[in-house]
Structure formats: structure tokens, C-alpha cells
Amino acid sequence: MTTATAAAPKPATAIEGILRSTLYLPNLQARRKTSVLEELVQALVPAGVTRYPAAILDLLAQREALGSTAIGKGIAVPHARSALIAERAVLVARSVRGIDFDAPDGKPVQLFFLIVAPSVGQDPIYLKLLADIVRAVRLTKVRQRLAEAPDFAAVQEALVHAAAE
Amino acid sequence: MPPLSEQLQALVRLQDIDLLLREARDPKLAGEEARLGFALENLGTVERTRKRLASQIDDRLLQTYERMSQRFDRVVVSVEHRVCQGCRMGLPTSSASRSSPEVTLENCQNCGRILYRL
Numbered sequence: 662m663t664t665a666t667a668a669a670p671k672p673a674t675a676i677e678g679i680l681r682s683t684l685y686l687p688n689l690q691a692r693r694k695t696s697v698l699e700e701l702v703q704a705l706v707p708a709g710v711t712r713y714p715a716a717i718l719d720l721l722a723q724r725e726a727l728g729s730t731a732i733g734k735g736i737a738v739p740h741a742r743s744a745l746i747a748e749r750a751v752l753v754a755r756s757v758r759g760i761d762f763d764a765p766d767g768k769p770v771q772l773f774f775l776i777v778a779p780s781v782g783q784d785p786i787y788l789k790l791l792a793d794i795v796r797a798v799r800l801t802k803v804r805q806r807l808a809e810a811p812d813f814a815a816v817q818e819a820l821v822h823a824a825a826e
Numbered sequence: 827m828p829p830l831s832e833q834l835q836a837l838v839r840l841q842d843i844d845l846l847l848r849e850a851r852d853p854k855l856a857g858e859e860a861r862l863g864f865a866l867e868n869l870g871t872v873e874r875t876r877k878r879l880a881s882q883i884d885d886r887l888l889q890t891y892e893r894m895s896q897r898f899d900r901v902v903v904s905v906e907h908r909v910c911q912g913c914r915m916g917l918p919t920s921s922a923s924r925s926s927p928e929v930t931l932e933n934c935q936n937c938g939r940i941l942y943r944l
Contacts, residue, residue, distance in 0.1 A: 712944070716835060720842050723872050727850055728865030738864075743842045744902060745835075747944050765863075780845050780900065781911065788858060795862045 674824040675789045676797075679751050682813040683708045686754035689773070697760050698722065698739060701752055701775045710777060713745040717777065731764035736798045740776040740791055742784065749778040751790060753816055755808070772798065772807055797823035830942055834902070834931070836883050837891055838942065841902050843876045844895070887931070894938065902940045913937035 686704055691697035702718045705711050720741045724730065731737040752775040759769025774794050778787040797803050797820055806819040830838065849855045850866040859866055880888055894901040903912035910917060915936040932941045 712829065713835065716839050716842075719839065720846070723843060723846060723875055726868055726871040726875075727846070728867050730864055732863040741842075742845060744838045744900075744904065744942070745842070745944070779904075780842060782899065792858075792862060 674793060674821060675786050676751070676793050676824045677821045679749060679790065680753070680813075680817045680820065681708065681750075684710075684750055684752040685813040685816060686752070687812075689754050689756040689760070691756070692758070692760060694725070694760065694762050695722070697754075697756070697762070697773065698725070701739065701754055701773060704752055704754075705750065705775075705777065708750065710748060710750045711743075711746050716745050717741070717743055721775075725763075729763035729765070731762040731770050732795060732798075733764050733766040733768065734798075734804065735759065735764075735768055735771040736774075736804070737762045737764070737770040737772070738774045738776065738791065738794055740787075742778045742780040742787060744780050746777045746779045749784075749787060749790070751776050751794070753807075753820075772804065774798075793824040794820070833884055833887060834940075834942055836879060837887060837940070838902050840876065840879050840883065840891065841900065843872060843879065845900075847872055847876065848899075891940070894940075898937075898939060900939070902942060903934075905941050905943050910934040910937065910939060910941060912939040917941075 684704065689697060689700055691700045698721050699718055702714045706714050711717050720743050721739050724741045730739045754773040756771050759771045762770040764770060776790055778784055800823060803819055803823045807816055810816045810819060847869065850869055856866045891901050898912065900912060903910060905917065908917045913934060913936050918935060933939065934941055
């Protein structure tokens with residue numbers, strides 16, 4: 662006798678399939694740009710995303726040297742691709758007090774979305790993740806929901822819903 | 827899996843920076859980032875970092891990398907399930923290795939790319 666095996670539902674958006682509770686930092690301790698990047702990158706190690714945090718931190722610092730990844734309205738999206746990244750990942754983090762991240766509007770950043778991916782040629786999903794997150798957080802209601810989210814599930818719901826709209 | 831040797835790690839970091847610079851110089855990719863609100867402007871700072879990093883790499887290894895960079899976007903590639911992620915060819919049980927005074931490297935016997943295992 663055979664049994665039908667239900668296929669796993671395919672994520673509707675690039676964001677939906679990638680967010681993980683182990684990559685959520687609701688209360689960043691860092692107060693400066695360099696130390697917040699360090700705090701974000703360190704969180705990738707226990708999640709199995711990289712074994713080389715120092716190299717990833719250096720690469721993100723180089724990306725910041727090209728121009729800040731803060732986009733204004735309290736949001737920053739540091740991102741980089743590296744051969745030392747094992748798998749594509751998005752880390753979401755919040756700072757209650759906000760951190761100066763050289764934003765174009767000069768405002769401190771409260772919400773960080775760190776996007777990392779392996780450097781394996783062209784990666785349209787990496788670019789789509791970047792675009793989906795930026796588009797989502799440009800909406801005031803999404804930023805509000807993220808700022809007030811009580812837990813990871815609420816953050817995930819807010820982002821997935823916004824990306825699917 | 828043991829950690830990568832310092833020299834191989836430095837080479838991978840150099841390649842990461844080269845990718846960053848290539849993307850920043852690519853009008854299409856830089857344009858996409860700009861549309862999203864990200865600036866890719868101060869290439870000089872990153873170019874100086876590249877120079878500094880390159881000076882830390884064994885001369886012969888660096889020459890090999892620079893020469894192969896003319897042929898491949900990615901010279902240093904990972905091995906997954908005994909498959910070179912550069913040319914996608916399976917690797918034989920014993921792989922070729924190239925030695926320099928500082929480091930012994932494994933190369934893909936098909937494409938010659940430098941291999942690493944994450």
C-alpha cells in the first residue's frame with residue numbers, strides 16, 4: 662500500500678522561506694556602527710551560517726566603506742556575498758535606543774536586516790531579498806509593526822505579509 | 827571540517843573584495859542598488875584594502891590567483907559532495923595539489939580552480 666506524501670508548501674516570497682527565529686536579535690546591545698556589525702555577525706556563527714565571523718565582519722566593513730547601507734527612517738540593510746558563507750541568510754535585529762549608522766537622513770537606526778549569501782555567480786534570490794526587504798520597510802505601517810512586534814513570529818508575519826502585497 | 831589555512835582564507839577574502847569591487851563597477855548591479863537607496867561610491871578605500879590584503883598573500887599564490895582571474899570570475903571555489911562548484915565536475919578520490927613555500931593548495935583537475943571546503 663502506498664501513502665500519498667504531501668509536498669512541503671512552497672514559500673510565496675523569498676523572505677518567507679529564509680527567516681529563522683535563531684537569526685533574530687530583539688535587543689541589540691551595541692551602541693556604535695562597528696560594534697553593531699560585530700554583534701550581528703557573531704549571531705551568524707551559532708546558526709551555522711559561517712565559521713569565519715572576522716572575515717565576514719571585514720567584508721561588511723568594506724561594503725560600508727563604499728557607502729552606508731542605512732536607507733533612512735531608522736532602517737539599515739547591511740549586505741554582502743562571501744565564499745565564507747555557507748548558506749543564504751537574513752538576520753533581523755532591533756536596537757531600542759538606535760545607533761548612528763551614517764544614514765542619509767541622519768537618524769539613528771533601530772531596525773537592522775543583515776543579508777548574507779554565498780558568492781556563487783549570479784544570485785537573483787539575494788537581490789530579490791534585498792529588494793523585498795527595502796520595499797517592505799519603506800511602508801510606515803510595516804516599520805511600525807516591526808518596531809512593536811512582541812516576538813519573532815510577529816516580525817516574520819509583518820515581513821512576509823508586506824513582501825506578498 | 828578543519829578551518830581553512832590562513833593563506834587560503836586571505837585568498838578567499840581577496841576574492842570577496844574583488845567581487846564587491848566588480849559589482850560596484852557594474853552599471854547594472856550598481857544601478858539596482860542605487861534604486862534601492864544604496865550608494866556604491868568610495869571605491870578607493872576598498873581598493874586600498876585589497877592592496878593591503880594582497881600584500882599578505884604568498885607571492886606565488888597571489889600570482890596564480892591573478893593569472894586565473896583573467897579566465898574565471900571565481901578562482902577559489904568550494905567543493906560540495908566531491909563536486910567542484912566552479913566547473914561542476916566530480917573530483918577523483920585523489921585531487922591534484924600545488925605547493926608553494928607557504929601553502930599547499932588543492933586544485934580541480936578539470937578546470938584548475940583552487941578548491942576549499944567549508
